[in-house]
Amino acid sequence: MIQKLIANIRKTNAPVVVGLDPMMGFIPEHITKKAFAEFGETLEGAAEAVWQYNKAIVDEIYDLIPAVKPQIAMYEQFGIPGLMAFKKTVDYCKEKGLVVIGDVKRGDIGSTSAAYATAHLGKVKVGSQLLTPFGEDFATVNPYLGTDGIKPFIDVCKEEKKGLFILVKTSNPSSGEFQDRTVDGRPLYELVGEKVAQWADSCMGEEYSYVGAVVGATYPEMGKVLRKVMPKSFILVPGYGAQGGKASDLVHYFNEDGLGAIVNSSRGIIAAYKQEKYAAFGAENFAGASRQAVIDMIEDINGALQAR
Amino acid sequence: MIQKLIANIRKTNAPVVVGLDPMMGFIPEHITKKAFAEFGETLEGAAEAVWQYNKAIVDEIYDLIPAVKPQIAMYEQFGIPGLMAFKKTVDYCKEKGLVVIGDVKRGDIGSTSAAYATAHLGKVKVGSQLLTPFGEDFATVNPYLGTDGIKPFIDVCKEEKKGLFILVKTSNPSSGEFQDRTVDGRPLYELVGEKVAQWADSCMGEEYSYVGAVVGATYPEMGKVLRKVMPKSFILVPGYGAQGGKASDLVHYFNEDGLGAIVNSSRGIIAAYKQEKYAAFGAENFAGASRQAVIDMIEDINGALQAR
Numbered sequence: 001m002i003q004k005l006i007a008n009i010r011k012t013n014a015p016v017v018v019g020l021d022p023m024m025g026f027i028p029e030h031i032t033k034k035a036f037a038e039f040g041e042t043l044e045g046a047a048e049a050v051w052q053y054n055k056a057i058v059d060e061i062y063d064l065i066p067a068v069k070p071q072i073a074m075y076e077q078f079g080i081p082g083l084m085a086f087k088k089t090v091d092y093c094k095e096k097g098l099v100v101i102g103d104v105k106r107g108d109i110g111s112t113s114a115a116y117a118t119a120h121l122g123k124v125k126v127g128s129q130l131l132t133p134f135g136e137d138f139a140t141v142n143p144y145l146g147t148d149g150i151k152p153f154i155d156v157c158k159e160e161k162k163g164l165f166i167l168v169k170t171s172n173p174s175s176g177e178f179q180d181r182t183v184d185g186r187p188l189y190e191l192v193g194e195k196v197a198q199w200a201d202s203c204m205g206e207e208y209s210y211v212g213a214v215v216g217a218t219y220p221e222m223g224k225v226l227r228k229v230m231p232k233s234f235i236l237v238p239g240y241g242a243q244g245g246k247a248s249d250l251v252h253y254f255n256e257d258g259l260g261a262i263v264n265s266s267r268g269i270i271a272a273y274k275q276e277k278y279a280a281f282g283a284e285n286f287a288g289a290s291r292q293a294v295i296d297m298i299e300d301i302n303g304a305l306q307a308r
Numbered sequence: 309m310i311q312k313l314i315a316n317i318r319k320t321n322a323p324v325v326v327g328l329d330p331m332m333g334f335i336p337e338h339i340t341k342k343a344f345a346e347f348g349e350t351l352e353g354a355a356e357a358v359w360q361y362n363k364a365i366v367d368e369i370y371d372l373i374p375a376v377k378p379q380i381a382m383y384e385q386f387g388i389p390g391l392m393a394f395k396k397t398v399d400y401c402k403e404k405g406l407v408v409i410g411d412v413k414r415g416d417i418g419s420t421s422a423a424y425a426t427a428h429l430g431k432v433k434v435g436s437q438l439l440t441p442f443g444e445d446f447a448t449v450n451p452y453l454g455t456d457g458i459k460p461f462i463d464v465c466k467e468e469k470k471g472l473f474i475l476v477k478t479s480n481p482s483s484g485e486f487q488d489r490t491v492d493g494r495p496l497y498e499l500v501g502e503k504v505a506q507w508a509d510s511c512m513g514e515e516y517s518y519v520g521a522v523v524g525a526t527y528p529e530m531g532k533v534l535r536k537v538m539p540k541s542f543i544l545v546p547g548y549g550a551q552g553g554k555a556s557d558l559v560h561y562f563n564e565d566g567l568g569a570i571v572n573s574s575r576g577i578i579a580a581y582k583q584e585k586y587a588a589f590g591a592e593n594f595a596g597a598s599r600q601a602v603i604d605m606i607e608d609i610n611g612a613l614q615a616r
Contacts, residue, residue: 023419024433032435041435073416073423077432079441080395084388107450108381108413109480111331115381124385125332127340127349133387142415144452145478146485170453172417177454178500183489188496192486 001137001163002205002212002234005099006259008066014298015254015305017101017236018061018290019266020054020089021071026271027053028283047081050074053286054089057270058096060287061294067099069236069264090136101236102136105167107149114152121153121162138163140214140236143192147199154203154211163210163234166199168192168226171216171239189222193229200233208259209233215253217245217263224252227260235261241268241297247304254305263301269293309445309471310513310520310542313407314567316374322606323562323613325409325544326369326598327574328397329379330358334579336591339364355389358382361594362397365578366404368595372602375407377544377572398444409544410444413475415457422460429461429470446471448522448544451500455507462511462519471518471542474507476500476534479524479547497530501537508541516567517541523561525553525571532560535568543569549576549605555612562613571609577601 009015024032024046032049039045058068070093075086093100106116120139123130141153141164153164169179169189179189193213200209209232215223217239227235235253239245240263253261272278272293273286281289317323332340332354340357347353366376378401383394401408414424428447431438449461449472461472477487477497487497501521508517517540523531525547535543543561547553548571561569580586580601581594589597 021420023423036435041437043432043434043439043441046432046434071416071420071423073414073420073427076427077423077441078434079427079432079439080388080392082427082441083391087388105416105450106381106413108379109478109483112329112379112381115331115379115385119381119384119387119390124351124354124387126351126354126386127344129349131351131387133351133385133390142413142450142452144450144475144486145480146482146487148480148482167452170417172453172456174454174456175417177503178452178496179454181491181496181499183491183496188486188489188491191489195485 001099001161002208002210004137005067005163005234005262006208008099009259009262012064012066013302014065015262015301016065016294016297017067017069017262017264018065018269018294019069019071019103019264020057020270021074021266022050022053022270023074026267026274028286030284043079043081046078047085050078050082051085051088055092056287057290058093060291062096062098064291064294064298065098067101067262068093069101069103071103071266087134090134099138100136101138101140101165102134103140105140105142107142107145109145109148110152113149114156117153117156122156122160138165140165140167142167143195150199154199157203157210161210163212165212165214165236166196168196168213169215169219169222171218171243171245175216190225190229193226196233197230200230204232212236214238217250218243220249220252227253227255231255237261237263241265247300250301251304251308258305265297269297309407309469310516310518312445313374313471313542313570314516316407317567317570320372320374321610322373323570324373324602324605324609325375325377325570325572326373326577326602327377327379327411327572328362328578329382329574330361330578331382334575334582335361336594338592351387351389354386355393358386358390359393359396363400364595365598366401368599369602370404370406372599372606373406375409375570376401377409377411379411379574395442398442407446408444409446409448409473410442411448413448413450415450415453417453417456418460421457425461425464430464430468446473448473448475450475451503458507462507465511465518469518471520473520473522473544474504476504476521477523477527477530479526479551479553483524498533498537501534504541505538508538512540520544522546525558526551528557528560535561535563539563545569545571549573555608558609559612559616566613573605577605
């Protein structure tokens, strides 16, 4: 799947990923009204609104981008119907040729990690059948439990040619509380990065590994170091735009070949119509605003890459 | 909810929790056969088998124990139908008066952590309605992202009187890879434990906090230290039995009041009929074997507590 991600990035010339993290406050009233009219003010109604919102955005932007990253928490909060909307979104994006990164940040040990890996990247055995539970292409994973927690995910990746992005340095203000603490003279995130590099070596595609890392756009100096620590790993970069990360800060997350990173924007794209810059599109044409925001983001990042 | 947990522990005189972590290999053939006959070898069939298996065990043991801990990964691997079985299990256990600890190990930042907290412990606003997505009483949470990741969970706990168990030192062999690394002369898990103690202070019930911790039974010396670091937190202790933790090792996880810890066993209880010790029950009476295993576990732990 890392090969498909690279092929999609080359085809679109866009090292970006759009986060499909629908919050109720983002969804225009004409969509929620229609969904509530059909399903009531229920979890089903909310899930229908989420799905219609996602579908309209994906229809408008799928030709511009290589990948999407649905954040499962935003669906899980609407219970079972919400998770059905997640699954529908995953399936629809795959139909459209997009690589789907399930932002699930799962992580446990042994058979439990294996169950999560099966749920999101693998197939589950039921009697004589092999069935696909959620079927994303990549999943994000939390490393706090160590190799026991990661190994079962890598096993499934090898079998299914799927991929991982392991949390190394997250984009939030308090990520340093534990991640930046000094261990043997180096910050913990570097130690985690070294482990990611080892795991990555064990699971290579052609130029890049199936095992990537998450490094926030908000810490560009650390990104520069981590790029070198994990040379064969793609870096998924959250924190661009709304969280404050700038394109000029992100060039060091890429390798010389112009690959090696994929920059995420979520609300900056899906709720673009709420920004002054795109307000002219109006709530009715929210998806048109998202398309323009994607075009602007790609130009911003490619411009910075060309200028380096 | 910490008050209900304490009341339940006092009523049953059993500081234990049973992990409802159904793997297909645990479920007796007569149950899977019946489920597959009705629903086919499908995700629905697997979910039905899981639910019938859980229900039979809960019916047999609910009067003996204060709480259950369903591991959501084991349900998530069967996709949407699996998660419906999770929800049914949560609801049924609550009906039976049990405290339900959702072993979900979620953790993200800001609005995403808030969405997870809503999904598992809170209520979600849909139009004018407040609806309950999954409705567990406690959730397990991963601390790698720092306070930004934990705070939204604590906010929901305060509002809903729900609780957390934050991963501090996990029971698996490689948990030390990051958790044991020395930071300012102390292991990282101690630093995380200190943070848990601070978070716990901000969210007190009567004697104990709504914010607890996970410390594996397999590291009793560390448990002894962490007990003192987090005096007001309940410790959820995995790793008893199957993973090697012994009752005599666990006494230091408890405070002088006999409270402060709750020891989990999963496969040791739910798959007891597969052990030589309980084989006489047979696969047909698997739930009877589970009941006897619970009785033995309570006796083992209470014996060790009395002997200290």
